[in-house]
Amino acid sequence: MAVSCHGMFDLDSCNVQPDSCALPKGAAFAFIKAVQTVNQRLLGLSEKNKTLLFEVVLLGKDCEEHIKLNIFDSAKHYGLEIDKFYFCSSDNLIGTLQANHINLFLSPDKDDVYSVLKAGVPAALLYQQAEQQAINRLKVLFSGDLIGLSADSMVCLKDRGFTDVHIQNFKAAKECLREFVVRIGEMKRMFGHEGSPLHTSLMTVWGSRDVCASALKTLRGWGLDVDEAFCLAGATCGPILALLQPHIVWDNGLHNLKGVAPLLSS
Amino acid sequence: MTLYPGQVMKGQNPMPLTPPPNSNGDSNDSWDENKGFCESVGPTKKPQTEPVRRARKVEGGIFFPKPENAVTIAVSSRVLFRTEKEQKVFEEKGVEEYLNYQVQHENEPLAPGPAFPFVKALEAVNSQLRELYPESEELFDIVLVTYNHAHVGVRLINTINHHNLFIERFCMTGGSSPIGYLKAWHTNLYLSADAEKVQEALAEGIAAATMFMPEKQVEVSETQLRVAFDGDAVLFSDESERIFKAHGLDKFFEHERENEHTLLEHGPLKGFLEALGKLQKKFYAKGHRLNCPIRTYLVTARSAASSGIRALKTLRAWGLETDEALFLAGAPKGPMLEKIRPHIYFDDQMFHIEGAAERGTIAAHVPYGIAQMYSHRKSTNSAK
Numbered sequence: 028m029a030v031s032c033h034g035m036f037d038l039d040s041c042n043v044q045p046d047s048c049a050l051p052k053g054a055a056f057a058f059i060k061a062v063q064t065v066n067q068r069l070l071g072l073s074e075k076n077k078t079l080l081f082e083v084v085l086l087g088k089d090c091e092e093h094i095k096l097n098i099f100d101s102a103k104h105y106g107l108e109i110d111k112f113y114f115c116s117s118d119n120l121i122g123t124l125q126a127n128h129i130n131l132f133l134s135p136d137k138d139d140v141y142s143v144l145k146a147g148v149p150a151a152l153l154y155q156q157a158e159q160q161a162i163n164r165l166k167v168l169f170s171g172d173l174i175g176l177s178a179d180s181m182v183c184l185k186d187r188g189f190t191d192v193h194i195q196n197f198k199a200a201k202e203c204l205r206e207f208v209v210r211i212g213e214m215k216r217m218f219g220h221e222g223s224p225l226h227t228s229l230m231t232v233w234g235s236r237d238v239c240a241s242a243l244k245t246l247r248g249w250g251l252d253v254d255e256a257f258c259l260a261g262a263t264c265g266p267i268l269a270l271l272q273p274h275i276v277w278d279n280g281l282h283n284l285k286g287v288a289p290l291l292s293s
Numbered sequence: 294m295t296l297y298p299g300q301v302m303k304g305q306n307p308m309p310l311t312p313p314p315n316s317n318g319d320s321n322d323s324w325d326e327n328k329g330f331c332e333s334v335g336p337t338k339k340p341q342t343e344p345v346r347r348a349r350k351v352e353g354g355i356f357f358p359k360p361e362n363a364v365t366i367a368v369s370s371r372v373l374f375r376t377e378k379e380q381k382v383f384e385e386k387g388v389e390e391y392l393n394y395q396v397q398h399e400n401e402p403l404a405p406g407p408a409f410p411f412v413k414a415l416e417a418v419n420s421q422l423r424e425l426y427p428e429s430e431e432l433f434d435i436v437l438v439t440y441n442h443a444h445v446g447v448r449l450i451n452t453i454n455h456h457n458l459f460i461e462r463f464c465m466t467g468g469s470s471p472i473g474y475l476k477a478w479h480t481n482l483y484l485s486a487d488a489e490k491v492q493e494a495l496a497e498g499i500a501a502a503t504m505f506m507p508e509k510q511v512e513v514s515e516t517q518l519r520v521a522f523d524g525d526a527v528l529f530s531d532e533s534e535r536i537f538k539a540h541g542l543d544k545f546f547e548h549e550r551e552n553e554h555t556l557l558e559h560g561p562l563k564g565f566l567e568a569l570g571k572l573q574k575k576f577y578a579k580g581h582r583l584n585c586p587i588r589t590y591l592v593t594a595r596s597a598a599s600s601g602i603r604a605l606k607t608l609r610a611w612g613l614e615t616d617e618a619l620f621l622a623g624a625p626k627g628p629m630l631e632k633i634r635p636h637i638y639f640d641d642q643m644f645h646i647e648g649a650a651e652r653g654t655i656a657a658h659v660p661y662g663i664a665q666m667y668s669h670r671k672s673t674n675s676a677k
Contacts, residue, residue, distance in 0.1 A: 061642075064408075080494035082665045145547075158640060186418075219389070220388050220389065220392070220442070220468075221388070228443075229443060235461060236450050236453065236454075236460070236461050236463070237450070237454070239446070239450065239463075240446065240447050240450040240451070243446050243447050244447060252442075252443065252444050252469075253443045254442060254468070255442075255443055255444060255464075255465055255466055255467040255469070256443035256446045256463070256464075256467075257463070257464050257465070258461065258462055258463050258464075259462060260461035260462045261359075262359065262360050262462060262478070263359075266477035267464075267474065267477055269472060270473040271478055
């Protein structure tokens with residue numbers, strides 16, 4: 028599974044000189060380390076698991092030449108197992124992802140994630156972890172509000188002011204999510220419940236408990252039983268997220284919609 | 294040490310139906326700017342084919358109070374429902390078998406557990422509060438917080454639906470400690486079947502108690518919530534208890550007399566009594582003092598003539614009161630509690646808890662203070 032990662036290093040905050048020491052770590056760093064742990068464990072279980080492994084690809088957007096060099100060096104310096112490096116311009120982001128059959132695009136930038144999702148490429152948010160968490164577990168959080176709605180009931184979202192286009196995008200996002208979930212489910216089944224390096228959670232923010240139950244069943248139908256579940260029913264997600272500290276957040280693009288909020292004030 | 298209900302930790306707008314958002318203190322949160330979105334949407338309506346549930350509508354929208362404004366009660370699945378059979382499977386056959394069992398029996402609702410009448414009574418109070426104060430967020434908010442894996446979630450949700458409970462928020466931690474989440478929900482009271490977790494919560498300053506199934510079923514009121522508290526080491530600190538245990542009854546009396554005018558320190562459940570008191574005042578304000586749907590009781594072994602005075606003075610100085618105060622001067626608590634029929638009775642000593650449970654009183658143990666170090670009449674094995 029190819030995972031393309033932007034935000035590996037903190038490019039903004041460093042004053043780069045040629046041949047200087049490695050770039051400071053960015054948000055994706057802990058994620059990469061966690062992925063490597065999962066890969067190691069999978070291989071440790073069986074050589075046949077090679078097909079299941081994560082393959083990490085680093086994507087740099089609009090990078091200057093000397094930055095590119097720095098990225099190569101820093102990756103080596105930290106011992107990151109990065110299979111390929113791609114550099115592209117921001118206009119060509121989606122094209123690059125599609126051309127290279129990327130299964131999942133990760134970025135801390137919400138706008139990027141949303142535009143990629145809209146184009147039908149699976150994308151999720153890299154969560155800004157407060158501190159570098161223990162890296163022996165990869166934590167993935169699924170936002171359940173849309174998972175819990177079947178395709179038919181999504182129509183009822185129109186009452187809430189979402190347009191047909193939005194609803195189309197949600198459906199596309201849900202399809203992308205399904206592929207990812209199926210693969211994660213396969214990986215997870217390799218490990219038992221105790222000491223698994225893959226930790227998955229579900230959170231519904233504004234759905235009722237039945238939406239949450241429906242999301243749990245949907246995920247199970249796709250082959251994944253999550254470890255933790257939260258139904259917030261309108262409570263703020265901040266404190267819970269801060270405790271959970273996931274690496275990846277799948278929110279189906281729902282919460283990235285700007286300009287939607289005014290539609291919903293009723 | 295105690296949590297004060299309604300203490301607003303962040304500067305949030307308490308009205309849930311107004312359009313987005315005030316800025317929030319969380320800078321850590323990557324969904325920061327969209328939090329207003331979360332708040333202003335409200336829950337999705339389910340398609341019409343679902344069975345009709347009791348309306349929880351307020352002015353055309355279903356809303357749930359914000360945790361910091363409501364009195365949040367966190368219950369674990371093992372006290373809300375009876376899970377003895379499932380526990381056995383877990384202990385005898387391990388985690389995988391247990392999860393399989395739960396999934397197979399997913400559509401079988403669980404039977405009510407010791408906290409069930411308490412939760413029902415909380416809901417009754419809520420509906421009356423909503424009638425009097427439709428816009429207010431100062432309600433009871435019941436959250437299910439369980440160590441269970443999310444696999445069990447579907448069965449729990451089915452059971453909640455079956456019993457028609459108003460629990461919308463829950464947290465299944467899949468084995469990790471729920472204490473952090475308790476704090477995030479601004480929990481005012483945590484009820485669990487596991488004494489260790491309760492002790493962890495108490496150590497973090499959250500009022501908590503271990504609940505036990507009473508040996509016989511006793512009818513409790515469906516319209517009036519009744520909560521009974523022991524005094525020392527529950528509402529008050531265990532300082533006097535220590536004197537009694539170390540030096541005996543005479544020294545205890547002497548100490549109390551000398552310190553009559555000194556306030557006692559607060560105990561773990563003082564905050565919860567305070568939260569109840571706040572809600573009671575809302576009823577009084579609308580003329581419901583005599584038939585208030587919340588009634589609190591102090592049931593203490595102190596004696597009215599002597600050591601009880603200090604307790605009363607302390608309560609008064611804190612601005613708290615209980616509707617009834619029973620000073621038993623050492624007499625057994627069982628018969629009194631049987632008469633009161635509280636939905637929950639908090640005591641720090643297992644001896645009293647066991648005595649109460651024998652007579653059908655729903656009792657909850659607060660594992661706080663010096664009394665925990667002394668062995669009890671029956672086994673000290675607290676419920677699992």
